[in-house]
Amino acid sequence: MTRREFFSLLRTLLLMLLVAVLLLNIWFSQTRDEHWQEPVTAWIYPINADGNSMTQAWIDQLTDQHFEDMERFFDREARRYRLGLERPIHLRLAAQIxxxxxxxxLEPSIVDAVIWALKMRYWVWRHDDTPREPRAIRIFIRFYAEDNPGPMQHSLGLQKGLIGLVNGFAGEEHAGRNNLVAAHELLHTLGATDKYDMDTLEPIWPDGYADPTQYPLYPQTRAEIMSGRLQVSPGWLMLPPNLDHAVIGPATAIEINWLAAPP
Structure with missing residues (x-):
């Protein structure tokens, strides 16, 4: 084989690989164009991320009731926007993965992010055998023991694929905050975007504030769910303990079709 033939073959193989990746992305990609004519179902899949017996004990006693505060949050916020749909999001507990x-x-490039998304969708396809609705949302929660020494990874939600990956601690005292993060990632699957500065983690005014017009502006006593934090004062942030301290702001409501966009 000549040098020219080798590079021609290599170029062909690279093009075929690129086409294969694009086809996989199309195959695994699924989005919801939600018009809220009927409730959306979201399945919660617990995972024992550290293999700890205390983590497993927490998972073993989980029921649908452990996620009722998420349903109440979405119902409360839907009524504020006059959605006309009771319990717009149903949460159901799936079998442990x-x-x-x-x-x-960590700090992925665009290529890294695409490769991870493909890996995640393939992992879901391989390991999710729970009977469910074809276009249901799936939220996977990796639980860790509260004394786990390793660093906690950040959570992520994918609109393409309708998948959320959440990291949380096992135990009743952590349930409220786990569900706050899970609600944030669930909204990502419906098209909501982050509303905080990626470098400082501070909410972006006005869309990232629960009460952007209050005077004085600080302290904020509630968090916009897609910013995820209370801005107590400039430079001072707090993570809310549960969804009672969070709201869905107008910008997020527009993104998930709960509110019409202004002309």
Whole structure:
């Protein structure tokens, strides 16, 4: 084989690989164009991320009731926007997944993010055998023991694929905050975007504030769910303990079709 033939073959193989990746992305991609004519179902899949017996004991006693505060949050916020749909999002507990999902890369490039998304969708396709609605949302929660020494990975929600990956601590005292993060990632699957500064984690005014017009502006006593934090004062942030301290702001409501966009 000549040098020219080798590079021609290599170029062909690379093009075929690129086409294969694009086809996989199309195959695994699924989105919801939600018009809220009927409730959306979201399944919660617990995962014992550290293999700890205390983590397993927490997972073993989980029921649908452990996620009722998420349903109440979505119902409360839907009524504020006069959605006309009672319990717009139903949460159901699925069977525990024994496999560990692929780790989210730290500070990923665009290529890293695409590769991870493909790996995650393939992992879900392999390990999710729960009978469910074809276009249901799936939220995977990796639980860790509260004394786990390792660093906690960040959580992520994918609109394409309708998948959320959440990291949380096992135990009743952590349930409220776990569900706050899970609600945030669930909204990502419906098209909501983050409303905080990626470098400082501070909410972006006005869309990232629960009460952007209050005077004085600080302290904020509630968090916009897609900013995820209370801005107590400039430079001072707090993570709300539960969904009682969070709201869905107008910008997020527009993104998930709860509110018409202004002309």
């Amino acid at each position: 024994e496999a560990i999902p692929p780790d989210i890369p």
